[in-house]
Amino acid sequence: MSELPKELYEHRLLVDLSPKQKKLLESEAYLEVAPAGEVFARQGEYTGRFCIVFEGGVGAYREEEGVTANLGVYGPGDWFGEMSALSNQPELATYRVDVRCVLLVIEPPLFRQLHRKVGKKESKFQQLVDASYRERSLSIHLRVAPVFKGLSASMLKQLGKQAEFIDLEEGTVVAAENDPAAALFLVRSGAVKCSKTDHRGREIILSYHMANSSFGERCLTDHRSWPGAYTAIAPTSLIRIPEAVFASTLATNEGALALLRKTADFMVADEEGFSASDSAILAQRAAEAPAASQEQLEIMVGRQSVKGGEALVINLDQCVRCNACVESCVSVHEDRVPRLSKTGTRVQDTFTLASSCYNCEVPECMMSCDYGAIRRDVKGQINFVWDNCVGCQCCSHSCPYGVISMTPPPIVPGEKPKYKRHWFLQTLPFVGKYFTGSRPAVMMPEIKEEHPNVGALRGAKVQGKAIKCDLCEGLPFEACVYNCPTDAIGRENPEQLFLSMES
Amino acid sequence: MNTELFKSRHAFVAGLLLLGFAVWFFSTGDWESARSFRFGSGWTALVLFAMVLAYVLRKNVHKAGISPEFKMRVPLAKLEKAESRLSGLRVLISSGKLTDPAEIMERGKAMLKQEGVQRVIKLRLLENAEGQQILRAVPTDPLGRMARWMHAHLYYGLAAGGMVWLHAGGMPQSSMGYALAGLTLVVVLSGIGGIFLWAVMPRILTKAERDLSVEKAHALLDSLDRKVALAYESVDASTRAVCEDVDKSGENFTQRIEAARKAAPEDAEARRQAEDLMALLGQRRQVRGEWKALMRIKQRMHVWRVVHLPAAVLLSVVILIHVVSVLWY
Ligand code: SF4
Ligand code: SF4
Numbered sequence: 001m002s003e004l005p006k007e008l009y010e011h012r013l014l015v016d017l018s019p020k021q022k023k024l025l026e027s028e029a030y031l032e033v034a035p036a037g038e039v040f041a042r043q044g045e046y047t048g049r050f051c052i053v054f055e056g057g058v059g060a061y062r063e064e065e066g067v068t069a070n071l072g073v074y075g076p077g078d079w080f081g082e083m084s085a086l087s088n089q090p091e092l093a094t095y096r097v098d099v100r101c102v103l104l105v106i107e108p109p110l111f112r113q114l115h116r117k118v119g120k121k122e123s124k125f126q127q128l129v130d131a132s133y134r135e136r137s138l139s140i141h142l143r144v145a146p147v148f149k150g151l152s153a154s155m156l157k158q159l160g161k162q163a164e165f166i167d168l169e170e171g172t173v174v175a176a177e178n179d180p181a182a183a184l185f186l187v188r189s190g191a192v193k194c195s196k197t198d199h200r201g202r203e204i205i206l207s208y209h210m211a212n213s214s215f216g217e218r219c220l221t222d223h224r225s226w227p228g229a230y231t232a233i234a235p236t237s238l239i240r241i242p243e244a245v246f247a248s249t250l251a252t253n254e255g256a257l258a259l260l261r262k263t264a265d266f267m268v269a270d271e272e273g274f275s276a277s278d279s280a281i282l283a284q285r286a287a288e289a290p291a292a293s294q295e296q297l298e299i300m301v302g303r304q305s306v307k308g309g310e311a312l313v314i315n316l317d318q319c320v321r322c323n324a325c326v327e328s329c330v331s332v333h334e335d336r337v338p339r340l341s342k343t344g345t346r347v348q349d350t351f352t353l354a355s356s357c358y359n360c361e362v363p364e365c366m367m368s369c370d371y372g373a374i375r376r377d378v379k380g381q382i383n384f385v386w387d388n389c390v391g392c393q394c395c396s397h398s399c400p401y402g403v404i405s406m407t408p409p410p411i412v413p414g415e416k417p418k419y420k421r422h423w424f425l426q427t428l429p430f431v432g433k434y435f436t437g438s439r440p441a442v443m444m445p446e447i448k449e450e451h452p453n454v455g456a457l458r459g460a461k462v463q464g465k466a467i468k469c470d471l472c473e474g475l476p477f478e479a480c481v482y483n484c485p486t487d488a489i490g491r492e493n494p495e496q497l498f499l500s501m502e503s
Numbered sequence: 504m505n506t507e508l509f510k511s512r513h514a515f516v517a518g519l520l521l522l523g524f525a526v527w528f529f530s531t532g533d534w535e536s537a538r539s540f541r542f543g544s545g546w547t548a549l550v551l552f553a554m555v556l557a558y559v560l561r562k563n564v565h566k567a568g569i570s571p572e573f574k575m576r577v578p579l580a581k582l583e584k585a586e587s588r589l590s591g592l593r594v595l596i597s598s599g600k601l602t603d604p605a606e607i608m609e610r611g612k613a614m615l616k617q618e619g620v621q622r623v624i625k626l627r628l629l630e631n632a633e634g635q636q637i638l639r640a641v642p643t644d645p646l647g648r649m650a651r652w653m654h655a656h657l658y659y660g661l662a663a664g665g666m667v668w669l670h671a672g673g674m675p676q677s678s679m680g681y682a683l684a685g686l687t688l689v690v691v692l693s694g695i696g697g698i699f700l701w702a703v704m705p706r707i708l709t710k711a712e713r714d715l716s717v718e719k720a721h722a723l724l725d726s727l728d729r730k731v732a733l734a735y736e737s738v739d740a741s742t743r744a745v746c747e748d749v750d751k752s753g754e755n756f757t758q759r760i761e762a763a764r765k766a767a768p769e770d771a772e773a774r775r776q777a778e779d780l781m782a783l784l785g786q787r788r789q790v791r792g793e794w795k796a797l798m799r800i801k802q803r804m805h806v807w808r809v810v811h812l813p814a815a816v817l818l819s820v821v822i823l824i825h826v827v828s829v830l831w832y
């Protein structure tokens with residue numbers, strides 16, 4: 001436990017924390033002294049760490065087309081990291097210490113505990129962090145949006161002042177088919193699908209719009225009606241800029257307006273399939289896929305896993321059903337429990353998306369865990385911190401793909417696994433199956449008494465610990481792929497898989 | 504048909520080796536006195552058999568968790584540090600500051616080395632659809648994928664069969680020779696059969712599995728078993744006896760279950776429970792039927808192993824006896 005000074009609570013973010021939040025902060029946050037030049041987080045990395053600066057200064061730098069842009073300097077009293085922590089997206093900038101500094105570091109699970117209402121009203125932490133998130137993310141989103149390429153920083157600032165933030169529930173319709181397009185939308189997080197209904201009443205998906213993309217450029221062109229209905233397929237945050245704002249803001253700069261319209265023209269042509277964009281082809285494949293695969297694809301797009309992770313795909317025409325993949329997954333894990341199941345969604349009869357983790361961009365498992373037992377590493381992989389897992393099963397219930405399972409609880413706590421005595425017999429052909437009787441045993445998790453949510457577990461039937469595919473953590477191979485005798489199983493980006501399929 | 508099974512450079516090496524020995528064999532006039540040929544072909548056959556066995560060894564050593572690559576495991580923190588440094592490099596690549604592929608790879612490799620993870624991950628520089636360079640870290644797969652070992656097993660096995668035939672001069676001279684040649688023939692032929700089945704059957708099974716896969720049928724049967732057990736608990740003894748009898752005797756299932764349904768108890772609740780149980784039994788029977796049909800195809804795909812495995816074990820023993828006796832005498 002790190003010793004935090006009492007003056008800490010005078011910081012404007014922390015003035016009205018509840019006693020429970022203070023207790024958590026004292027047990028889980030830590031002070032870090034960082035020398036000049038130290039990098040806190042790199043652009044493109046997943047960290048989710050939130051920092052409050054108490055002394056010194058940290059700069060945010062973004063690499064764009066060969067130029068390093070300084071996005072801001074954070075001095076005493078400032079904070080950074082809320083964009084990644086709130087959006088689950090990789091860092092948009094590199095945070096480097098400019099002047100030796102003292103920081104309070106708050107890891108993602110604690111951040112989620114602090115970023116909550118106190119009683120019925122929003123805490124200062126929530127209000128101020130949300131405000132800075134809106135301001136900073138808006139400026140970066142406008143900067144990186146392809147449609148605004150070529151506009152100066154001052155013009156973007158002007159546009160930003162009149163932009164609107166919208167948070168949508170899953171299923172909300174953003175725009176209806178054939179209605180006049182009157183605004184441009186930037187997707188900050190979540191996903192939106194564009195679909196129309198054909199003459200047989202079947203839904204045809206035209207495109208998907210995921211985080212950091214945009215739609216509605218047509219409001220700046222002659223194609224002014226929406227080609228389909230735009231619906232949020234996951235909890236989604238959008239930035240809305242009404243068409244009128246462009247005309248008024250850029251009224252004095254005809255060149256900029258013309259450039260904007262030209263870019264918009266290209267993008268609309270792309271959306272309408274003139275240049276067969278990936279998202280259009282993907283949508284077409286989805287429409288051709290069987291209903292179950294279509295549904296799976298939609299969930300995957302919605303959760304951003306299509307963009308986030310690679311799925312384990314089995315080519316069924318090559319798979320000889322020898323089970324070597326599952327057996328080798330067993331062999332690399334101490335608890336002898338496989339993380340892989342060959343059941344999964346069939347895609348166009350030939351492929352199965354095996355049930356293993358997709359390392360989603362919006363990992364619902366991680367969001368649901370209050371014990372800090374699930375974390376994302378810098379490359380985006382979702383890992384378990386077993387020491388923190390209390391076996392409450394919240395993650396396994398919240399994973400949309402059902403890939404998290406729980407190890408069985410031990411027969412006698414502390415008992416050594418029995419399987420070790422049998423491992424050789426289990427490997428024998430034909431007769432091996434008769435030696436699989438002994439259950440793998442794991443230690444019963446120790447519930448941390450000081451955790452405020454521990455009460456929720458009282459009386460609950462605690463299972464062992466949560467497990468899922470860990471990509472064979474730390475090993476130089478992915479055992480399932482490595483040991484398949486026919487190369488039937490491999491990692492594929494589901495998006496690429498759909499794209500590569502013959503129609 | 505899965506043609507991937509046949510695309511291998513091991514096929515080329517094995518073919519070349521066999522061709523070389525065949526030329527040597529036919530150019531040797533008197534096989535009886537050609538000691539160097541017999542010596543050469545014998546040892547080569549032995550090496551080929553060893554390579555064939557290496558596949559089996561590799562497979563089982565890995566399964567048992569004692570393969571040498573397990574010792575290469577590095578802590579996650581090290582990997583994360585390396586990944587973090589690589590993301591810095593990726594930023595330079597995507598922003599266009601670093602474009603030379605050789606320099607990218609050199610800098611990336613140096614990072615992996617400095618972090619001590621170069622034996623666990625290696626780098627690949629790919630291009631995406633827009634022509635941008637993408638730096639990916641992938642596992643090193645130190646011993647090579649099992650699929651490559653499978654190719655080696657297959658083609659060196661075939662070559663070993665040919666080599667045994669050449670070694671025996673086309674016709675075995677002794678009972679040991681007959682045993683060796685005979686067993687080799689059985690092992691090679693069953694292996695060829697196996698490869699053919701592995702190439703053709705997955706597609707047949709995939710087609711048959713369109714509605715229900717083996718794994719799903721298995722899971723469904725598990726759940727139906729549990730439901731049936733619960734349903735049995737809720738019916739009275741006489742209904743249970745009738746249902747058990749109907750379920751056990753496989754014949755005329757539909758008619759018998761229909762008769763049992765008609766004879767179900769008068770009491771509405773008891774009747775509903777009995778009918779639920781009968782419906783579950785019907786479902787289970789149907790799923791079991793489908794599962795059995797799929798399992799039959801699956802078993803057919805692996806039937807060759809019944810001959811291949813025992814014959815291969817026997818062949819290994821006979822080879823060992825042959826080598827020891829030749830060296831001894
Ligand atoms: S190891 Fe390969 S061939 Fe065997 S069941 Fe798994 S995917 Fe199929
Ligand atoms: S466990 Fe489930 S929710 Fe979590 S990252 Fe993996 S697939 Fe996504």
Ligand code: SF4
Binds near residue numbers: 340
């Ligand atoms: S990558 Fe490793 S942990 Fe994940 S399913 Fe494959 S063998 Fe199991």
